[in-house]
Amino acid sequence: MKSMTRFAVSMLGVALLSGCGASKMAVKPELKAQVQTVALIRVTDPEAYVANDFGNPGLMFGAVGGAVAGVSAMSVGERVNHIAQNAKFSVGERYTSALQTKLQTLGYQVKVIDAERPKSHQLVDDYTKVDAQGADAVLDIALQNVGYATEHPMFSPHWRPAAQIQVAMVTSTTHAVVYQEKFMYGYHNPLMSGTELDAPESYQFKDRAALFADEAKLVEGMNASVDAVVQAIGNNLAK
Numbered sequence: 001m002k003s004m005t006r007f008a009v010s011m012l013g014v015a016l017l018s019g020c021g022a023s024k025m026a027v028k029p030e031l032k033a034q035v036q037t038v039a040l041i042r043v044t045d046p047e048a049y050v051a052n053d054f055g056n057p058g059l060m061f062g063a064v065g066g067a068v069a070g071v072s073a074m075s076v077g078e079r080v081n082h083i084a085q086n087a088k089f090s091v092g093e094r095y096t097s098a099l100q101t102k103l104q105t106l107g108y109q110v111k112v113i114d115a116e117r118p119k120s121h122q123l124v125d126d127y128t129k130v131d132a133q134g135a136d137a138v139l140d141i142a143l144q145n146v147g148y149a150t151e152h153p154m155f156s157p158h159w160r161p162a163a164q165i166q167v168a169m170v171t172s173t174t175h176a177v178v179y180q181e182k183f184m185y186g187y188h189n190p191l192m193s194g195t196e197l198d199a200p201e202s203y204q205f206k207d208r209a210a211l212f213a214d215e216a217k218l219v220e221g222m223n224a225s226v227d228a229v230v231q232a233i234g235n236n237l238a239k
Helices: 004-017 062-087 089-104 215-237
Strands: 037-041 050-053 109-113 137-148 158-171 175-183 193-197
Touching: 037 089, 050 062, 050 193, 062 137, 089 109, 089 137, 089 215, 109 193, 137 215, 175 215, 193 215
Parallel strands: 037 109, 037 137, 050 137, 175 193
Antiparallel strands: 137 158, 158 175
16 A cells, blocks of 8 residues: 555545546446356555545635645545554455455356556556456456545535445457446545445444544445445346
């Protein structure tokens, strides 16, 4: 987990726009029906787990307030990363394992492969360079950001697990898109397009003190976010 401080501050602005224009779920049944074996690209950990404090009251008071919110996000992000490291939590490993199990449950044969991405938070940019090892399709998951967030100073100031996940499945021969989707878990933004998944109330914390009162539950909340997205992907890829 490197460059965490830079991420925690910059995400306050970037996350507002990063999903704009992203397409909602799209599945091509005629192509999906031809897929029996899936090459699952090993999911890459983000550079850092982030904390986006959009519910900080300071955001209502201009640049100075925004700076205060940025400091808050950085502080929470540092703590979340520290807790994740101590727990030896890897969201990439969790996604890879859970997706492999889910796909096998659905009747697919699965090969876990490795492939280079432009950056850790981006999908592979050229699937012609991916060795699918004879699989019918390649499944790619990019973790654009994972961590915790608040949503609104008045209406939703509590912390909850939050993530933005990009998914793409392409055929291994023509690289035609079989399935694509963007998920927004926990934190929602009306300016962003995608599939929204709510974080359960059991993983919503009224303030920072509550968030850090139970470190095991904090990590469990991020695990739950993975399981929810994997379940949704499985629903869309069910035969």
